[in-house]
Amino acid sequence: MQNLSISVFGAGSWGTALAAVLARHGIDTLLWGRDGAAIDAMRSTRRNARYLGDIDLPESLNFTASLSEAAARPLWLIVTPSHAFRELLEEPVLRAARPDGVAWATKGFEPGSGRFLHEVAASLLSVGTPLAVVTGPSFAREVALGLPTAVTVHSDDSGFADQIASCLHGPAFRAYTGSDMIGAELGGSMKNVLAVATGVADGMQLGLNARAGMITRGLNEMLRVCVAIGGKPETLMGLAGVGDLVLTCTGDLSRNRRLGLALGRGVGRQQAVREIGQVVESVQTVNEVMRIARRHRIELPITEQVQRVLAEEITPHEGLKCLLAREQKPEYPDYLFR
Numbered sequence: 001m002q003n004l005s006i007s008v009f010g011a012g013s014w015g016t017a018l019a020a021v022l023a024r025h026g027i028d029t030l031l032w033g034r035d036g037a038a039i040d041a042m043r044s045t046r047r048n049a050r051y052l053g054d055i056d057l058p059e060s061l062n063f064t065a066s067l068s069e070a071a072a073r074p075l076w077l078i079v080t081p082s083h084a085f086r087e088l089l090e091e092p093v094l095r096a097a098r099p100d101g102v103a104w105a106t107k108g109f110e111p112g113s114g115r116f117l118h119e120v121a122a123s124l125l126s127v128g129t130p131l132a133v134v135t136g137p138s139f140a141r142e143v144a145l146g147l148p149t150a151v152t153v154h155s156d157d158s159g160f161a162d163q164i165a166s167c168l169h170g171p172a173f174r175a176y177t178g179s180d181m182i183g184a185e186l187g188g189s190m191k192n193v194l195a196v197a198t199g200v201a202d203g204m205q206l207g208l209n210a211r212a213g214m215i216t217r218g219l220n221e222m223l224r225v226c227v228a229i230g231g232k233p234e235t236l237m238g239l240a241g242v243g244d245l246v247l248t249c250t251g252d253l254s255r256n257r258r259l260g261l262a263l264g265r266g267v268g269r270q271q272a273v274r275e276i277g278q279v280v281e282s283v284q285t286v287n288e289v290m291r292i293a294r295r296h297r298i299e300l301p302i303t304e305q306v307q308r309v310l311a312e313e314i315t316p317h318e319g320l321k322c323l324l325a326r327e328q329k330p331e332y333p334d335y336l337f338r
Contacts, residue, residue, distance in 0.1 A: 004028065005027075006027055006028070006030070006076070006077055006167065007032055008022070008029060008030070008031045008079060009077070010106075011033030011039065012081075012140075013048070013141065014138075014143075016031065016042075016048045016140070018079060018168075020058055021173050023058040025173075026060075030062045031064070032064050032065070032070035035065070038050065039064065040063075055141075071093050071094050074099055075102075076101070076103070077103050077134070078104040080106055082106050082107065082285075083108075085104070085121075089125065098129075101129065101132070101157075101160045103133065103134055103164045107192065108189050109189055109285060111288070117133070118182075118185060131181070133188070134152075134164065135152060135239070136151035137151075139254070142253075143173070148174075150175075151168065151176070152178055153178070156179060156181060161178070165177050180231055182231035183226050186222065186226050186229070186231055187235065187241040187244055187245070190285070190303070192248060192280075192282040193289055194245060194248075194303070195248040195257045196256050197218060198260060199249075199254075199259060199261040199263070199264060203264020203316070211249070215245060219242060221302055223336055224299075228298055229292065233336065233337065255276050258272075259283075269310055283310055290304060305322055
């Protein structure tokens with residue numbers, strides 16, 4: 001393992017946390033960020049002042065603002081926001097490189113096209129490049145602190161999934177593997193939308209029963225989409241689905257939950273996002289999920305109300321009224337677990 005060399009693209013909180021994990025596990029790790037001054041400061045202070053300012057980073061972790069230096073390494077782990085995923089891979093120096101494999105811990109769809117990130121990566125990288133997604137319940141701060149965490153690595157190439165999982169796996173960081181990239185990416189995307197819904201309910205002080213109901217019915221919506229687009233429902237019963245959903249819906253470190261809390265308390269969307277100060281993926285993701293739902297004619301009542309609230313078409317109170325007015329029906333559609 002010590003002979004492996006990997007570049008982590010993205011020096012935000014999550015990219016920094018994963019780079020720290022890899023370095024602690026003896027992997028030769030290079031963390032790339034666009035901001036040269038911030039990278040220089042991280043190199044000299046061994047801290048990411050903006051995102052994880054009170055956490056010391058491993059002495060063995062390397063830093064660079066040079067894309068060519070980062071692209072020269074054989075393994076890549078991309079940890080940029082979803083809206084920057086294509087932009088990064090379209091950089092000429094990355095297009096010219098031939099990595100042995102590319103993984104990402106980015107959650108969300110490509111804005112506008114609604115494509116999964118594995119589709120974007122496959123269209124831009126050399127044919128046959130192994131691809132993998134790293135996902136699961138994992139707040140960056142807790143990972144950076146070395147607190148116990150479990151994630152899952154999904155790939156169509158089982159050997160590459162094992163390789164990435166082995167790099168990440170360590171005393172306080174468990175990494176499992178799977179082969180359902182569609183289900184894994186869907187879970188990591190939709191949970192952000194449902195975290196907004198749960199946050200809204202909590203912000204409105206609707207109680208713990210409502211929170212549990214929102215999470216469970218939200219999982220039902222995830223399962224329906226997963227089956228419709230060719231994913232495996234069992235994927236969503238694990239870390240990529242239930243695990244990430246519960247964490248993001250209940251943990252106040254979640255930016256999407258905090259957005260929902262603010263909305264439920266009557267704060268406007270723009271002000272709430274501004275106060276959070278980081279990318280809130282659900283604002284874009286909800287539109288892509290609803291496009292998929294309409295294409296496959298799937299009812300997603302919670303997701304639909306989140307979209308309308310985020311677009312400021314209705315208030316959270318009006319969205320709640322719509323949900324509570326829905327007709328009684330069986331808990332699961334007949335086809336879901338066939």
